[in-house]
Amino acid sequence: AVPVSVVFTPGSVPADLPRQLPYRDVREEPVPVGCKTPTGRRCPRSLPELLWVAPGFLARWQSQPRSRPSPPRLPQGTNVYVGKHRSALVRAGQGLAALRARLQQLTRVMSFTASSIAAALADRVPDGQLGPDARRHLKSSLGYEITFSLLNPDPKSHDVDWDIEGAVNRYVQPVLDKLSVVANFSVDSQILYYAVLGVTPRFDKESSSFLLSAHSLPHVINPVEARLGSSAASLYPVLNFLLYVPERSHSPLYIQDKDGAPVPTNAFHSPRWGGIMIYNIEAPASPQASLPLHVDVDMVRVMEVFLAQLRLLFGISREELPPEFQVESPGNEGLADWELDRLLWAHTVENIATVATTLTSLAQLLDQISNIVIKDDVASEVYRAVASVQDAMAELAEGRLRSAFQASKEAVTSSERAFFDPSLLHLLYFPDDQKFAIYIPLFLPMAVPILLSLAKILREARQRKKEPTKMD
Amino acid sequence: MAAALSAAALLLGCCGAALASGVQDQAEQFFRSGHTNNWAVLVCTSRFWFNYRHVANTLSVYRSVKRLGIPDSHIVLMLADDMACNPRNPKPATVFSHKNMELNVYGDDVEVDYRSYEVTVENFLRVLTGRIPPSTPRSKRLLSDDRSNILIYMTGHGGNGFLKFQDSEEITNVELADAFEQMWQKRRYNELLFIIDTCQGASMYERFYSPNIMALASSQVGEDSLSHQPDLGIGVHLMDRYTFYVLEFLEEIHPASQTNMNDLFQVCPKSLCVSTPGHRTDLFQRDPQNVLITDFFGSVRKVEITTETISLDRDLAGFENELPKDELATEPLKYADQLPVAQIIHQIPAEQSV
Numbered sequence: 068a069v070p071v072s073v074v075f076t077p078g079s080v081p082a083d084l085p086r087q088l089p090y091r092d093v094r095e096e097p098v099p100v101g102c103k104t105p106t107g108r109r110c111p112r113s114l115p116e117l118l119w120v121a122p123g124f125l126a127r128w129q130s131q132p133r134s135r136p137s138p139p140r141l142p143q144g145t146n147v148y149v150g151k152h153r154s155a156l157v158r159a160g161q162g163l164a165a166l167r168a169r170l171q172q173l174t175r176v177m178s179f180t181a182s183s184i185a186a187a188l189a190d191r192v193p194d195g196q197l198g199p200d201a202r203r204h205l206k207s208s209l210g211y212e213i214t215f216s217l218l219n220p221d222p223k224s225h226d227v228d229w230d231i232e233g234a235v236n237r238y239v240q241p242v243l244d245k246l247s248v249v250a251n252f253s254v255d256s257q258i259l260y261y262a263v264l265g266v267t268p269r270f271d272k273e274s275s276s277f278l279l280s281a282h283s284l285p286h287v288i289n290p291v292e293a294r295l296g297s298s299a300a301s302l303y304p305v306l307n308f309l310l311y312v313p314e315r316s317h318s319p320l321y322i323q324d325k326d327g328a329p330v331p332t333n334a335f336h337s338p339r340w341g342g343i344m345i346y347n348i349e350a351p352a353s354p355q356a357s358l359p360l361h362v363d364v365d366m367v368r369v370m371e372v373f374l375a376q377l378r379l380l381f382g383i384s385r386e387e388l389p390p391e392f393q394v395e396s397p398g399n400e401g402l403a404d405w406e407l408d409r410l411l412w413a414h415t416v417e418n419i420a421t422v423a424t425t426l427t428s429l430a431q432l433l434d435q436i437s438n439i440v441i442k443d444d445v446a447s448e449v450y451r452a453v454a455s456v457q458d459a460m461a462e463l464a465e466g467r468l469r470s471a472f473q474a475s476k477e478a479v480t481s482s483e484r485a486f487f488d489p490s491l492l493h494l495l496y497f498p499d500d501q502k503f504a505i506y507i508p509l510f511l512p513m514a515v516p517i518l519l520s521l522a523k524i525l526r527e528a529r530q531r532k533k534e535p536t537k538m539d
Numbered sequence: 540m541a542a543a544l545s546a547a548a549l550l551l552g553c554c555g556a557a558l559a560s561g562v563q564d565q566a567e568q569f570f571r572s573g574h575t576n577n578w579a580v581l582v583c584t585s586r587f588w589f590n591y592r593h594v595a596n597t598l599s600v601y602r603s604v605k606r607l608g609i610p611d612s613h614i615v616l617m618l619a620d621d622m623a624c625n626p627r628n629p630k631p632a633t634v635f636s637h638k639n640m641e642l643n644v645y646g647d648d649v650e651v652d653y654r655s656y657e658v659t660v661e662n663f664l665r666v667l668t669g670r671i672p673p674s675t676p677r678s679k680r681l682l683s684d685d686r687s688n689i690l691i692y693m694t695g696h697g698g699n700g701f702l703k704f705q706d707s708e709e710i711t712n713v714e715l716a717d718a719f720e721q722m723w724q725k726r727r728y729n730e731l732l733f734i735i736d737t738c739q740g741a742s743m744y745e746r747f748y749s750p751n752i753m754a755l756a757s758s759q760v761g762e763d764s765l766s767h768q769p770d771l772g773i774g775v776h777l778m779d780r781y782t783f784y785v786l787e788f789l790e791e792i793h794p795a796s797q798t799n800m801n802d803l804f805q806v807c808p809k810s811l812c813v814s815t816p817g818h819r820t821d822l823f824q825r826d827p828q829n830v831l832i833t834d835f836f837g838s839v840r841k842v843e844i845t846t847e848t849i850s851l852d853r854d855l856a857g858f859e860n861e862l863p864k865d866e867l868a869t870e871p872l873k874y875a876d877q878l879p880v881a882q883i884i885h886q887i888p889a890e891q892s893v
Binding site: 203206238281284285286288289292293302322324330331332334335336337338339340342344367370371372374375376378379384396398399401424425428431432435486487488489491492 | 573575576608609610611612661664665668669670671672677682684685686717721724725794795838839840841842843844845846847848849850851852
């Protein structure tokens with residue numbers, strides 16, 4: 068549930084508001100999440116418990132005292148201005164109903180919607196509901212590794228210098244500090260020489276520049292990836308940000324989108340992988356300028372694009388805003404408080420769903436293979452995971468997002484450790500016909516004399532019982 | 540009147556075209572796979588020099604998969620024996636796939652992750668299910684997620700319901716199906732393509748029950764898969780028939796090609812292969828017609844143009860984040876007390892204080 072507090076400026080109180088203030092109003096909207104898996108099996112029983120996480124809002128209405136100075140005015144055409152902390156200025160029509168509708172719209176933007184819930188629970192929801200593009204944000208993980216690479220395919224013409232350390236300290240570190248609640252981040256950088264794109268750009272006579280069309284972009288990444296060294300990095304997911312300085316013979320190089328227009332940022336990104344930006348260098352003023360040209364990369368322009376790509380990779384985007392909304396720019400912090408809340412919320416829900424299915428499938432595995440031995444530490448991890456996930460759900464119900472997220476992170480760590488414990492390998496499967504085939508040749512020859520002698524003993528015992536009656 | 544009619548016709552035509560392109564976009568959207576990365580697990584399970592062809596099979600698939608874009612960091616290659624440096628190889632450091640030594644599939648940049656005795660049923664199942672000891676290096680792990688398409692290729696000697704590993708142990712089809720189910724439970728794959736080239740290969744995919752798996756085998760139950768041709772210079776059979784024709788088919792695929800799975804099903808008909816290749820698609824959600832070969836064998840990334848930027852304050856100069864320098868241990872380092880080795884060896888008694 069999302070608590071919303073509405074403060075009225077003097078003169079804007081709607082006429083039909085009830086007289087007593089503060090006034091509480093609770094609106095509940097259950098979110099349907101379908102649950103049939105593609106092969107018709109029922110979804111794990113743990114999933115319906117999550118459906119109570121329904122968006123709703125309880126609004127507290129207050130009126131501002133008249134002594135305040137006059138409030139800022141929203142420009143024409145904008146009805147809502149969303150600030151970078153957790154507040155927004157709203158202009159609504161007369162009457163409570165219009166205000167309610169506007170607030171509902173605002174809540175959907177600033178907190179969660181049905182589609183964002185479904186996206187967070189993405190792999191437990193069957194395919195029909197979401198397109199294949201819906202689940203492409205980075206999965207919730209304990210840490211991420213960010214690698215900045217400068218690709219210089221033509222060092223003979225360009226001597227490129229980039230102050231990456233300064234740029235990381237000045238521009239990237241504030242964003243990562245704000246995101247440090249979500250995960251641990253580690254940053255590294257490298258420069259690669261003679262690394263070419265896999266695609267040859269076309270020369271366009273009208274603009275006298277080289278163009279890379281949108282459908283050749285997917286093939287750009289693969290030839291470079293082998294040289295990036297991302298496999299040497301940690302076990303955390305790696306995000307690669309590449310800055311490509313085109314060769315002298317292919318300058319200037321622009322990316323063309325589907326409609327044929329050059330892209331203003333000259334950059335593209337691939338979900339769950341990272342982003343590439345092309346940095347063009349102007350031709351030297353005189354053709355006799357000595358090569359290599361010394362180039363100092365404008366890190367601000369580059370970091371603006373890379374940080375925007377980082378936001379998009381995490382799934383924080385401005386695209387779903389209704390038209391009359393305007394959002395305050397978060398400045399060097401990179402993201403607004405409510406965007407961070409959304410991210411935390413999505414990751415918490417994803418973690419809880421993951422823990423639920425992991426523990427359920429572990430239980431199913433143990434049911435199937437009854438002779439698996441569970442070690443004590445695996446058992447204690449399972450108990451810890453269950454306790455943490457119950458904590459997380461309780462905190463989420465209270466609305467305490469940070470502690471819910473921490474609890475869900477602990478739950479995920481414990482459940483993954485329990486599930487992926489190397490001792491749980493089930494090499495103990497014996498199909499029944501193989502059991503017969505193995506044991507019968509061992510036991511049958513041994514069993515034959517035993518059975519025969521047992522039969523003989525029984526016969527003798529029966530004869531002895533009969534004999535006394537014969538003897539007189 | 541005629542002008543109005545023609546204008547109306549033009550309008551309708553435009554609408555029709557727009558609608559058609561809109562519908563086509565939607566159709567493309569629906570039939571595309573939702574994966575963002577590709578992995579490949581290629582396993583050769585046979586030892587000994589006369590099983591050269593199995594290693595050549597695996598290396599040919601490895602080569603095609605690398606050529607089509609999957610990087611080494613996303614390929615787990617398991618070869619049970621070393622043919623290239625085998626003392627019986629008349630051409631050391633090469634593994635050929637075609638007689639007359641036309642194609643050396645060993646190449647210069649082969650990265651074998653599990654080699655010789657490390658290729659066991661246990662390690663294979665550990666790779667698939669992820670239950671790996673924490674000391675395993677990253678190159679030996681399958682770090683796939685729920686948006687990964689995985690290609691699993693296995694070759695060796697097999698029978699009805701089992702595949703022989705290293706001539707000493709077997710993996711049964713039930714174990715394999717259970718391993719895939721464990722992968723599905725943890726969403727370690729988006730879609731899986733399983734190709735097996737052994738005798739009676741179809742028995743290995745009979746027991747699968749997890750969704751999103753497509754399987755191909757080189758022969759049906761009761762049939763043997765046969766090898767292609769021997770090379771008289773090397774002295775052994777170089778490739779198996781099914782993989783030979785699959786390799787020929789894959790040589791014509793390039794990263795942007797639109798060939799779909801139905802063409803792969805037609806590779807190697809009975810006339811060429813002598814055995815009947817089989818396939819299984821009932822667990823797969825999409826129609827094989829819409830599945831591109833590059834969805835599994837290559838690595839075509841989804842890209843999006845970056846249209847948003849954020850605005851940074853250029854003049855915010857003061858945020859130099861002084862990281863605290865790590866305090867190194869300041870006490871001087873010295874050796875620990877050494878064992879009096881000389882005394883021990885030469886039986887010199889330690890000096891006693893009287």
